[in-house]
Amino acid sequence: MGDSDTLVDVRQLTVDFGPARKPVRAVDGVDLSLKKGETVALLGESGSGKSVTLRTLLRLHPKSARTGGTVAVDGRDVLAMSAAELAAYRGRTVSMIFQDPGLAFDPVYRVGDQIAEAVKRHDGVSLAEGRKRALELFERVRIPSPERRLDNYPHEMSGGMRQRAMIALALACRPKVLLADEPTTALDATVQIQVLLLIRELQRELGLGVIFVTHDIGVAVEVADRIAVMYGGRIVEMGSCATVIRKPAHPYTRGLLTSRAGHAAQKGSRLVAIPGAPPDLANLPPGCAFAPRCPEVADGCLQTVPAPVPLDTGHFACCFRVSASSAPKELRRAIA
Amino acid sequence: MNVIVDTMKPVGDVDRGGEATALLSVRSLVKHFGSNSGLLARTRTVVRAVDGVDFDVMKGETLGIVGESGCGKSTTARLVMQIIKPDQGEILFDGEAVGSSALGLNDFRKQTQMVFQDSYASLNPRLTVEDTISFGPRVHGLPRKAAISRAHDLLHRVGLEPSRFAGRYPHEISGGQRQRINIARGLALEPRLLILDEAVSALDKSVEAQVLNLLLDLKDEFGLTYIFISHDLNVVRFMSDRVMVMYLGKVAEVGPSEQIFTTPRHPYTEALLASMPSMDPDNRTQEAPISGDPPNPINPPPGCRFHTRCRFVTALCAHAEPPLHDVGGEHFAACHLANPASGHPRLAAA
Numbered sequence: 001m002g003d004s005d006t007l008v009d010v011r012q013l014t015v016d017f018g019p020a021r022k023p024v025r026a027v028d029g030v031d032l033s034l035k036k037g038e039t040v041a042l043l044g045e046s047g048s049g050k051s052v053t054l055r056t057l058l059r060l061h062p063k064s065a066r067t068g069g070t071v072a073v074d075g076r077d078v079l080a081m082s083a084a085e086l087a088a089y090r091g092r093t094v095s096m097i098f099q100d101p102g103l104a105f106d107p108v109y110r111v112g113d114q115i116a117e118a119v120k121r122h123d124g125v126s127l128a129e130g131r132k133r134a135l136e137l138f139e140r141v142r143i144p145s146p147e148r149r150l151d152n153y154p155h156e157m158s159g160g161m162r163q164r165a166m167i168a169l170a171l172a173c174r175p176k177v178l179l180a181d182e183p184t185t186a187l188d189a190t191v192q193i194q195v196l197l198l199i200r201e202l203q204r205e206l207g208l209g210v211i212f213v214t215h216d217i218g219v220a221v222e223v224a225d226r227i228a229v230m231y232g233g234r235i236v237e238m239g240s241c242a243t244v245i246r247k248p249a250h251p252y253t254r255g256l257l258t259s260r261a262g263h264a265a266q267k268g269s270r271l272v273a274i275p276g277a278p279p280d281l282a283n284l285p286p287g288c289a290f291a292p293r294c295p296e297v298a299d300g301c302l303q304t305v306p307a308p309v310p311l312d313t314g315h316f317a318c319c320f321r322v323s324a325s326s327a328p329k330e331l332r333r334a335i336a
Numbered sequence: 337m338n339v340i341v342d343t344m345k346p347v348g349d350v351d352r353g354g355e356a357t358a359l360l361s362v363r364s365l366v367k368h369f370g371s372n373s374g375l376l377a378r379t380r381t382v383v384r385a386v387d388g389v390d391f392d393v394m395k396g397e398t399l400g401i402v403g404e405s406g407c408g409k410s411t412t413a414r415l416v417m418q419i420i421k422p423d424q425g426e427i428l429f430d431g432e433a434v435g436s437s438a439l440g441l442n443d444f445r446k447q448t449q450m451v452f453q454d455s456y457a458s459l460n461p462r463l464t465v466e467d468t469i470s471f472g473p474r475v476h477g478l479p480r481k482a483a484i485s486r487a488h489d490l491l492h493r494v495g496l497e498p499s500r501f502a503g504r505y506p507h508e509i510s511g512g513q514r515q516r517i518n519i520a521r522g523l524a525l526e527p528r529l530l531i532l533d534e535a536v537s538a539l540d541k542s543v544e545a546q547v548l549n550l551l552l553d554l555k556d557e558f559g560l561t562y563i564f565i566s567h568d569l570n571v572v573r574f575m576s577d578r579v580m581v582m583y584l585g586k587v588a589e590v591g592p593s594e595q596i597f598t599t600p601r602h603p604y605t606e607a608l609l610a611s612m613p614s615m616d617p618d619n620r621t622q623e624a625p626i627s628g629d630p631p632n633p634i635n636p637p638p639g640c641r642f643h644t645r646c647r648f649v650t651a652l653c654a655h656a657e658p659p660l661h662d663v664g665g666e667h668f669a670a671c672h673l674a675n676p677a678s679g680h681p682r683l684a685a686a
Contacts, residue, residue: 218613
């Protein structure tokens with residue numbers, strides 16, 4: 001299972017929800033690895049399977065969900081863990097920050113106490129020790145007047161500060177992997193960039209592995225070393241951040257980039273939109289999930305799911321239209 | 337297509353004031369929300385959601401409104417739409433005061449419609465698509481048959497096949513399609529002004545572009561005027577002729593879209609633009625342009641509302657509120673630095 005630097009190794013992950021007779025396949029054969037100190041962004045629209053993939057790493061699905069494939073984190077099989085092992089693993093090896101920190105905190109306990117409790121539970125120290133660690137963390141995530149803020153209830157904090165507190169909680173037990181599920185989507189623009197920079201800084205200083213789920217390409221570019229583009233429960237393209245942005249190979253990735261109302265879009269002109277709607281996971285087409293919307297669709301696309309085509313070091317796209325020899329020309333596009 | 341043209345002919349709401357009259361003029365608009373908080377609700381707190389806002393929307397243009405949560409952009413839209421009553425201020429539509437004898441609320445609402453962010457919550461779950469779209473015209477006196485036929489025409493226009501969609505319920509269709517239906521409903525009364533309040537924000541990126549294109553097409557086709565509210569600066573830049581930047585219930589800056597985006601004159605606008613992700617993996621943003629969250633509109637800072645986060649702040653900013661100053665080319669900024677006569681020390685140094 002890879003070299004010792006590999007923190008996360010996901011192979012052929014499938015996640016099904018709903019009744020066995022008519023399952024909804026939310027994740028369909030995802031391979032994903034994460035090295036120490038690396039940030040991978042999972043980029044996709046609603047229903048693309050990005051959050052479900054992320055939650056599988058902490059086994060946060062309801063009991064009715066059926067998971068297939070293997071998930072190894074820090075050399076351990078996550079899918080085989082007992083309840084007790086899982087409780088020790090969550091927060092200690094892998095922890096997570098969510099889109100809405102208002103929902104992730106318990107509203108009736110002081111934020112500082114919630115962090116102290118997590119430290120006490122995992123490190124076996126006293127509550128006072130836990131408080132000390134909480135204060136340290138609040139300083140670390142740069143919450144102003146941290147001592148006073150420890151005694152706040154979640155509702156007494158602004159959105160940006162709550163997200164900082166959430167990050168402090170997530171880092172309380174010195175995890176190796178941080179999972180971030182759209183952590184800046186609910187924040188204002190001027191606050192979003194602050195939180196992105198904070199995550200980047202902490203990632204670098206603590207040597208964390210980060211998996212960052214987002215629907216916003218701009219956000220992915222700000223934080224990620226590698227980007228995995230998801231569509232219909234599968235990773236359709238993966239590569240270094242610069243490669244995916246500058247030499248997108250999959251028609252879906254290209255469509256996402258050209259349909260952006262960015263700098264280059266001329267006033268009064270029309271955007272190059274991707275036609276159609278995202279797929280219904282209960283009724284995925286037999287072939288490539290993007291085929292019904294693809295401008296380059298061919299007969300074969302409708303029958304078979306395309307396998308990953310390696311294009312460059314670490315860059316692949318799952319599309320019959322790309323081949324290793326004819327790597328796509330650089331997309332000439334002024335990028336905002 | 338012939339049938340479509342017949343039922344969609346322009347109605348009697350002709351251009352009264354002429355081209356030079358703004359379609360919408362808003363003057364000194366104020367809305368405060370009061371609530372009692374604290375122990376036994378004895379403390380009276382006032383949210384100054386909109387606190388003295390003036391703007392015009394010219395005929396045929398798109399005015400973009402940007403700002404962060406709590407800046408009052410949605411409240412402004414709701415006030416214009418008369419969904420909530422302003423505490424103070426005047427709203428003129430094509431030169432007539434809204435609610436006056438010359439322009440009653442019914443007439444005004446026929447000419448101004450709104451599309452909301454949540455495409456699902458803003459549709460009645462028990463009405464089919466055609467009933468939803470034809471509801472307004474029927475209320476305003478159009479016979480059922482004509483209203484249904486207009487609904488079918490509109491479905492065509494927004495890119496949905498009437499034979500497939502007319503009989504469906506909101507839960508049976510996707511988010512992008514639902515937002516198209518909201519737009520069709522907004523157009524059913526043949527309005528002149530359409531207020532789009534975060535109308536594409538909940539859509540997936542690949543669908544967002546389709547809806548933006550549709551809005552541009554419809555604007556050309558029906559000669560509409562838009563107020564386009566969004567927190568997404570890229571989208572606002574693409575859609576708008578002029579842009580108004582709001583901060584804590586006030587207008588910080590307003591002017592032609594390209595000027596706002598290329599030569600902003602208010603430090604807040606500058607910070608907002610600098611906060612946009614760079615989209616360049618080799619030149620990522622290194623430093624956040626401003627720190628902290630926007631202050632609470634319950635107790636907005638005195639003086640310039642932005643002074644608590646502004647890097648050019650001086651004593652002047654903390655007590656004197658800068659009015660919107662004309663910086664030339666229809667571009668106005670509410671900053672002492674934009675006004676050479678304000679006495680801001682940085683101006684003397686320059």
